[in-house]
Amino acid sequence: MHELRFGLTAPAQCSYLATQQEQLVFLLPEQPLDAQLYQQLLQLNFRRSGEQLYTPHCPACRACHSVRINPAAFKASRSQRRLLKTAARAGWQYKLSDNISTDYFPLFASYINHKHADSSMFPPARQQLDAMLNCSWLKVHYLEQYYQQKLVAVSIVDETADAYSAVYTFFHPDVSAFSPGLLAILYLLQCTAQQQKDWLYLGYQIDECRKMAYKAAFLPQQRFIQGQWHSFG
Known part of the structure; x- marks a missing residue:
């Protein structure tokens, strides 16, 4: 996998657990994406939302398991x-x-x-x-x-x-x-x-x-x- 650049969202109210805050690591835009890279990132807990790939990276919670x-x-x-x-x-x-x-x-x-x-x-x-x-x-x-x-x-x-x-x-x-x-x-x-x-x-x-x-x-x-x-x- 070639070198990739990622961003981190600001903390926000979790959509699934009312007592938790959520943050997401996401692949920064304008990087080449294809099915092969997606397959590699799927194996590392990432998911697709539209054109973007993300994975949970929450401050005090590790409840999301792919x-x-x-x-x-x-x-x-x-x-x-x-x-x-x-x-x-x-x-x-x-x-x-x-x-x-x-x-x-x-x-x-x-x-x-x-x-x-x-x-x-x-x-x-x-x-x-x-x-x-x-x-x-x-x-x-x-x-x-x-x-x-x-x-x-x-x-x-x-x-x-x-x-x-x-x-x-x-x-x-x-x-x-x-x-x-x-x-x-x-x-x-x-x-x-x-x-x-x-x-x-x-x-x-x-x-x-x-x-x-x-x-x-x-x-x-x-x-x-x-x-x-x-x-x-």
Whole structure:
């Protein structure tokens, strides 16, 4: 990896833990970025936000642990297998594509208004969604989920040579019972295996944050803790 220059954001209220302050290390703009460099930085706890790469570097907290899963080692739990069967019986369909098939913003706005009205993402903004959907230096995919021939969920998925990285999933509140976020991960694990990639990255796990608890159910998994990957499950 060639020499890189990074910046540090000012402390701010953490979006996930009310008692903590957050800071981010980010790759300074106007440096050459590509999928190969991103792959290296993914292995070091970085994530993508729009065109920018960042990692938490908080003053008094190390709760954010990047999670990745090797699809060859993953074993679906009984409840995960039951969820897949329930969706299949209901005629649930998936489509992973390089192209945006329609305007995702109404679905995104509905999701934010219903699920995250108390978060920093509220109110929903088109620019916020566009920053996740588009990246000039990286191949971005879009996993669409359909129920009764209607688009009900979208996952934004980055691709590198050895991995997929799930960036964000949003879905219509009416299909919450089907757990589209969990179905997205299960389907992406199948895609990761089919493409003979080593990892599916799920973003950060924060054990104290209830909204992130679902990631801990995908086992075995690895978490990046204090500079090293550790295996769980």
